[in-house]
Structures are given as structure tokens and as C-alpha cells.
Amino acid sequence: MSEREPESRELSFVSRERGPAHDDDDDDMLQNGRSLPPTDRGRGAYVSLACCTVAQVPIWGYSVSYGIFQEYYSSSKSGIAGSPGSFATIGTSQMGIMYLMMPVAFLLLHRHPRLRRWCGPLGLLVTVVSLVSSAFVDSVGGLIATQGVLYAVGCGLLFSPISMYMDEWFVQRKGMAYGVMWSGKAAVGVAMPFVFSALLDRFGLRATLLSWTVASVVLTCPLLFFLKPRVPLPPSTQARPLSFEFLRRAPFWMMQLGIAIQALGYIMPSTYMATYASNIGLSSVSGPILVALFSFASIPGAVVHGVLGDRISATAVILISSFGSAVPVFLLWGLSRHFANMIVFVLVYGFFAGGFSSTWSSMMREIKRDDSSSDTAVIFGMLLGGRGVGFVLGGPVSGALTTARGALSEESLGYATIYGPMILCTGITAILGAWGSYWKLLNKAASQGFSECLPIRHP
Incomplete structure (x- = not known):
């Protein structure tokens, strides 16, 4: 089996520095007598990239638009009593928990790859429960618990396996893949604040949260169906070794x-x-x-x-x-x-x-x-x-x-x-x-x- 050698020539610090692209899998690697799909190209890679990019809508749509909700909560329309600082805590808790849980989630899913297939559906279930619950709470504490904590955990559980699948499919063009994925998040930041603002003005908070719940389910379910790992799951349930x-x-x-x-x-x-x-x-x-x-x-x-x-x-x-x-x-x-x-x-x-x-x-x-x-x-x-x-x-x-x-x-x-x-x-x-x-x-x-x-x- 041929292996790609890292490029040894370096033209100052702007040269391309390449090392081993992935753990132990390559385009022509064989597993259980079957060749793996190619990386960086082909239907599997592009489907993975498309699914991962579209998934940024339900994962980040509410978080990047929270300023709109914060303004609504602070007004008399919401009927929820609280200081501007307490409402801001909801958004900072949500974003902070989502990012801070990532190291633990990625480590766990690498050690136990069989959990990945369940992690996405579990994350969707948690987000649905949190959004529906938050639509019926009437206190800042309830919003912090449902939107600031529970919703963040659900979105983090969704983001982790989806990103890991994409990481398997792209090796030499990994930067391009991650760039497209993050551009999806940026696109969400362009459109969703205006969408949520219009919904809140016309239908109110409860209808907006429930409609976002339905939209998240409709968007996420097909993605979880089409998104597949490139490397088949190992037959053994033994935890993978991990280098620190x-x-x-x-x-x-x-x-x-x-x-x-x-x-x-x-x-x-x-x-x-x-x-x-x-x-x-x-x-x-x-x-x-x-x-x-x-x-x-x-x-x-x-x-x-x-x-x-x-x-x-x-x-x-x-x-x-x-x-x-x-x-x-x-x-x-x-x-x-x-x-x-x-x-x-x-x-x-x-x-x-x-x-x-x-x-x-x-x-x-x-x-x-x-x-x-x-x-x-x-x-x-x-x-x-x-x-x-x-x-x-x-x-x-x-x-x-x-x-x-x-x-x-x-x-x-x-x-x-x-x-x-x-x-x-x-x-x-x-x-x-x-x-x-x-x-x-x-x-x-x-x-x-x-x-x-x-x-x-x-x-």
C-alpha cells in the first residue's frame, strides 16, 4: 500500500507544512478486505460536508440570534421580570457551555465511536425538550435552566458527532471543509436574527419557540439519516487508545x-x-x-x-x-x-x-x-x-x-x-x-x- 510522504521542502514560514493527515486511515486503506471510500472527493465526502454545513442552522440558529430574544425578554411584552444582566446570563451560559463541553464530548466519542450514532438523536431530543419547556416558563431561572444549560447540552451533542464524521471524510482538504462548515454558521447569523425578530413581533415568544422546535426537527432528522461515517465501526466494543x-x-x-x-x-x-x-x-x-x-x-x-x-x-x-x-x-x-x-x-x-x-x-x-x-x-x-x-x-x-x-x-x-x-x-x-x-x-x-x-x- 502506498503512503503519501510529507513534503520536506519548506519555503519560509508561508510554505505548506504537512504531516500525517489522519490517524491510520488513508484513501487506499483496506479494512476487513474492503477499500474505504476516497477522502476529499466523491459522493460520501460531499454529502457529509453538505449535511454538516446545513446542521449549523439548528445548532447555532438560536445562539447567534440571542440578542433579539434578550431585547424581547427585557421588554414588557415577555411578562418575565428580570434585570438586563440576568437575561444576558442566558446567552453567555448557552454559548459557554456549548464550547466548554466540546473537549469532553469529542474525547468520549473518540474513545467509544459506537456512541456517535446515538449522540445526534439524543442531542435532538434534548433540544426539543429544552425549547418546549422554555416556551412555558415564566422566570429567569427557568430560562437559564432550559435555554442556558439544557439547550446548550443538546446542541453540543448534535455538533460533536456531525463534526467528527466530516473530519473523517476530509484529510488533504480539511481546511476547505471546516471553512465551508463555519461559513454555514456565519450565514445563519445573517438570516436568523431577522427571522426571529419578525416572528416575535407577529406571533409572540411561545409561538416563536415552538415553531423553532418544529423547524429544528424537520432540518435535523434528514441530516442524521444521510450522514454516515467513512470508517466502519470496529467490531469490538473496547475503548480506542488515545494519545495525549x-x-x-x-x-x-x-x-x-x-x-x-x-x-x-x-x-x-x-x-x-x-x-x-x-x-x-x-x-x-x-x-x-x-x-x-x-x-x-x-x-x-x-x-x-x-x-x-x-x-x-x-x-x-x-x-x-x-x-x-x-x-x-x-x-x-x-x-x-x-x-x-x-x-x-x-x-x-x-x-x-x-x-x-x-x-x-x-x-x-x-x-x-x-x-x-x-x-x-x-x-x-x-x-x-x-x-x-x-x-x-x-x-x-x-x-x-x-x-x-x-x-x-x-x-x-x-x-x-x-x-x-x-x-x-x-x-x-x-x-x-x-x-x-x-x-x-x-x-x-x-x-x-x-x-x-x-x-x-x-x-
Whole structure:
């Protein structure tokens, strides 16, 4: 059986760094006397990618639109008493739990792959129970329990096996696949807030939640039917061995630290953009438009960064995303308060920052190269946990930053508003999101000389 050898030639840090693509399966691998379907191409791979992308609608549709529900809960229409902070806790709990449970879920499903076929249906059942229950609760505590905790667990159980199946089907084009998947989430962020806003205004909270329950079931059931694993389940029920060697290596933790820092700042523009637009005197429709444009720009951003991750090194693609995110924050958001400039800002920032999660495939490739016995899906779950840490910290940090100034300035600079400290934090965290790249370049400079770190190597 032929094996693909990693490319040994490296053209500075922008060259493609490839290691073993997956655990022990390849395009021409035989199992039980039968050849496995090809990776990266063919009907099975594309069906898996399509199912995984469409699945982002029921998984993330409510989470990315929670700002609409938070506004509704805070109004007199909901009939639910609570402070704005208590309603915000529902959304932060939901997003935080979804991400923080990923490392445990991915580890468990890797060790016991037979659980994957039941994990998706169980997740759907949990989401249905949580949504139906939340439609009939009348307290903040009930909403936190149903929407903040139970719904997050259900969506996490749905996301985990679906992502692991896609990871099996794509090896050399893994970055492209993850980019398309994340673009599906971004597309949800464009459309669903407007859909939920219209439903709440016309039918009210209970009808909206129940209709979303039905839509989630209708969307998810066909996906669970058509989505199949590439590698057949082993006949033995014995737990799979799992290597944690990559956790003992510095590269993983440097990249994980960068992910957490980037997530801390990334959540701020999308969370406060609508409020910022209102406070600086823009029209009431400006905020939702800016948020929608941010998500819209993330669609091509996710795909482009994913494709780049398949072609160039993790160091390069992370730096592109980080500096591409930081520049518009400092120059467009911080130095102006005009609507036209804000449109340019959300488009540029959304493209580069929205593509950051698609760079993870290149990180996974580098980590896999250092520890060939590790599983890329498990690494992906760990990286999701790092993002969850950043999101959880981002809520209280952003709240503290917006209260650092006492009043809204009349000056034309975004830095002069009460959001000035938050703008600076967003730009700085975007730069520090490439922490793993900086660490790698410094190590390379220390061991091989500064010239080896330049984009163009001298002969």
C-alpha cells in the first residue's frame, strides 16, 4: 500500500507544512478486505460536508440570534421580570457551555465511536425538550435552566458527532471543509436574527419557540439519516487508545492561548455593535444592518482562510487573520463614528476575524505532525474548549470596559466614546490571537537565525 510522504521542502514560514493527515486511515486503506471510500472527493465526502454545513442552522440558529430574544425578554411584552444582566446570563451560559463541553464530548466519542450514532438523536431530543419547556416558563431561572444549560447540552451533542464524521471524510482538504462548515454558521447569523425578530413581533415568544422546535426537527432528522461515517465501526466494543502526547508539548498550548485571547475580543463587536450604533446617534436599523454585514463578510472569510490553511503554514494564515482583523479595528472603528466607515469596518473585520476559526485546520495539522498518534477530531474539540474560555471571559471583561468611562463624548472618534477601551481591547486581542505564531517564529529565530523567519528565504 502506498503512503503519501510529507513534503520536506519548506519555503519560509508561508510554505505548506504537512504531516500525517489522519490517524491510520488513508484513501487506499483496506479494512476487513474492503477499500474505504476516497477522502476529499466523491459522493460520501460531499454529502457529509453538505449535511454538516446545513446542521449549523439548528445548532447555532438560536445562539447567534440571542440578542433579539434578550431585547424581547427585557421588554414588557415577555411578562418575565428580570434585570438586563440576568437575561444576558442566558446567552453567555448557552454559548459557554456549548464550547466548554466540546473537549469532553469529542474525547468520549473518540474513545467509544459506537456512541456517535446515538449522540445526534439524543442531542435532538434534548433540544426539543429544552425549547418546549422554555416556551412555558415564566422566570429567569427557568430560562437559564432550559435555554442556558439544557439547550446548550443538546446542541453540543448534535455538533460533536456531525463534526467528527466530516473530519473523517476530509484529510488533504480539511481546511476547505471546516471553512465551508463555519461559513454555514456565519450565514445563519445573517438570516436568523431577522427571522426571529419578525416572528416575535407577529406571533409572540411561545409561538416563536415552538415553531423553532418544529423547524429544528424537520432540518435535523434528514441530516442524521444521510450522514454516515467513512470508517466502519470496529467490531469490538473496547475503548480506542488515545494519545495525549500533544498536551505535553508547548505548540498546542501556545495556539490554544491565542485562540482564547482572540475569542475574548472577537465576541465584543458582534455583541455591542447594535448598542454602539444607537449610542452614537445612528438610526435604529443601522445596528442590525451592521451585525448582519459582519456575519455576511464572515461567509467568504471562513472559506478563504480554510483554503489558505490547506496551502500555507499555520503561522502564515494565523498572522493574516490576526493582523487583517486588528487593522480595521484601530483605523476604522477607533478613528471614526460615521456609518459609511462602520460598514467598511464590519465587512473587513468580519472577513478576517470571521475566518480565524477556519485557521484551526492548519493548527491541527501542525499538532498532528508533532504527535502522529493523536486524533485531529480530538484536537479540534480541545481548540473549541479554548474558544469557550475566551467567550466566557469576554462577557464580564467587555462589561467592565464599557463602564470604564463615565459619559459619551461628542467627539468624532470611536476612541472618545465609552466604548473606547473596548475598541482598544478588541484590536489588541486580535493581534495576540497569533500568539502561537509569534512563539514559533521566536523559537525558529533563536535556533536557526532571524533570516530563516523571513517570508522570502535568502539563497
